[in-house]
Amino acid sequence: MKIPRMLPAGLALALALVFLASAAPADAARKFPWKPIRVIVALGAGGSHDMNSRAVASVANDYFGQPMIVQLMPGGGGKIGMTALKRAKPDGHTIMLASASHLTIGPHVRNMGYDPLKDFVPIFMINKADYMMVSPASKPWKNFKEFAAAARKNPGKVSYGSSGIYGTGHLMILKIMADTGIKLNHIPFKGGGPAFRAMLGGHVDSAGALPATGGTLGRYRRGQLNILGVCSEKRVKLFPKVPTMKENGVDFLLASKRFYIGPKGIPQDRVDFLVEGFKKLLKNKSYRRLISKMGEVPTPLYGEALKKDIADEYERFGKIFASIGVKKK
Structure with a gap:
């Protein structure tokens, strides 16, 4: 009996799909995270975002089952780092410790190449500090x-x-x-x-x-x-003798908020996993000691509350630019 050398095209395709499915399980079927989490910081070394991202990374493995690798990507007024995040695979393994500079301020006056409210997913705010x-x-x-x-x-x-x-x-x-x-x-x-x-x-x-x-x-x-x-509403306890900008005659409020975001399209169950991990991490004694030395305290915010906070800040900064006559270039 002769064995045919070629299988019908339809059967060959079916067998190939079965092989691929068994050889490489889909991302959706894998336990997240299955590799280190890359954290982009679109600012330079030694700044508060750099230091805060490393404080989180120092204990991250205990709460996410994988290390966090901080990658500084400064330049272009934040455009380099933000573009890298936008282009990243939305599987939850690339996130960013974001800055208002790049998400709620810069896009009002520069063409950044992204929509700050539509191209990214808010995940979790860890803390904030008055500028x-x-x-x-x-x-x-x-x-x-x-x-x-x-x-x-x-x-x-x-x-x-x-x-x-x-x-x-x-x-x-x-x-x-x-x-x-x-x-x-x-x-x-x-x-x-x-x-x-x-x-x-x-x-x-x-x-x-x-x-x-x-x-x-x-x-x-x-x-x-x-x-x-x-740039606070009231004087800060750390510096009680320092006047607010309002006392100096400048009507300006600004807090630097450190919050993690990801590229649009991250599955909700992975966002939820990250949120739960961050909530537990903020209670870690080693982490709290580190940020205490920097004059910081945890101020967690996530879900719809964080999304609203970002949208409100975006609107407020837009009004400030309009009030001082700065227009988008």
């Missing part, structure tokens, strides 16, 4: 009033280093200049960390900061830095 303006103690001014007087006397010569074009720090000085009439020399960097280090090195006169940025809290307590103002 501040700082300057070395060696400078001739000791408070915001003296800083503004020096800037008024020397228009465009007093410099300020920000985390990037149209980021949180840039928006702050745009509002400061609009409300006070002073003119500052804005110098953008690839993240708050690099801007802060440039200030410490004497390359810029002032910078934006958070308690975790480059050891701001410790440097302030040692008398190495002056905090000129805090």
Whole structure:
């Protein structure tokens, strides 16, 4: 009896599909996560997002069953990192510790190549901190009033280093200049960390900061830095003698919120898994000790509440840009 050399096309295709299904199970059938979770940070080294992402990563394996690998991707005003996240496979293994600079501020004035409210999935906020303006103690001014007087006397010569074009720090000085009439020399960097280090090195006169940025809290307590103002509704317990920006005559509120997002399309059960892991992680004693040294406390937010918070911030920052006459380029 002869054995046919070729199978009918339909049978061959069916056998091939059965083989593929048995040889490589679909992602949906695998236990998530099955490999390390990549965490993109679209800002430079030494900033508060970098430090907070590494604090989480230090204990992440205990709660997710896989390590978190932090990848810094600064540049392009956040566009490089955000684009990488948008293009990532939506399987939950690539997420980002996001910044308002890139999600709710920058898109109002620059073409970032993504829709901040539609192209990403909010996952979990770990904490937030009120934004501040700082300057070395060696400078001739000791408070915001003296800083503004020096800037008024020397228009465009007093410099300020920000985390990037149209980021949180840039928006702050745009509002400061609009409300006070002073003119500052804005110098953008690839993240708050690099801007802060440039200030410490004497390359810029002032910078934006958070308690975790480059050891701001410790440097302030040692008398190495002056905090000129805090962008909060009320004075901050960590710095009770520091006035708010409202007290300085600048109507501006800004908190740097650290929240994880992912590319659109991550299955909901994997988002839920990540949320439950983060909720447990925030109670970890080692993690809490780490962020306490940075002057941070957990402020968890997730689900529809986080989604609404992001949308509200996006709308609020849009109104601020409109009020100071900055339009999208």
